[in-house]
Amino acid sequence: MSGETPTERREAAATRRRWVTLAEVLAVAGVLIAALTLWSNWSERSADNAEKASARASEARKDQRFEIRAVAAENGDSLMLLRDEKHEIVDATVAFPTALGVGRQDALTDQIQRSWFEKALLKATDGGADDQAGRLPVFITVNYTDGDATRSASGIYDVIWQTKAGGFLSGRSLKLQGLRVRQRGGDQARLDAIWAKEKPAA
Secondary structure, rough: OOOHHHHHHHHHHHHHHHHHHHHHHHHHHHHHHHHHHHHHHHHHHHHHHHHHHHHHHHHHHHHHOOOOEEEEOOOEEEEOOHHHHHOOEEEEEOOOOOHHHHOHHHHHHHEEEEEHHHHHHHHHHOOOOOOEEEEEEEEEEEEEEEEOOEEEEEEEEEEEEEEOOOOOOOOEEEEEEEEEEEEEEEEOHHHHHHHHOOOOOO
């Protein structure tokens, strides 16, 4: 038998229990730290993957989207709808304000022709100054290719125009100067409301 007293044995046993308890606490703490580290790593990877997926989806939507743009011919008699390197225009239609009395037109050559609405617009602005400038709202729908798929884009756009005095016999002339987006989407009712509010004073 050892020479330890009962008190010493109790203190030694208590010390051993404290060490066992401390070891258990450290083990549990180690497990918790490892779990937190794993969760943090997983969370960071998930957030990174979600961000990359969102960026890819955004890029895919951007690639699919077609922006309707046009440039005016030098003589001002038409606006040429522009293609881009990723999309080809299949067909395009142009709708005019109902009050103007011009029917829907198909841009078969990707052009908005002055002749479609020249007489109607000159009549609508008759009685004012010969030299005027303004905007004619139109509703454009374009079907275009996106890889093997065909998609559609539409919106209300302003045809920028200008009239000039044409001399004693020729009267006024109309020139087209450009195309500017007003809103994406829309319909005939919205187009008519814009024209009713903003049409030139005759």
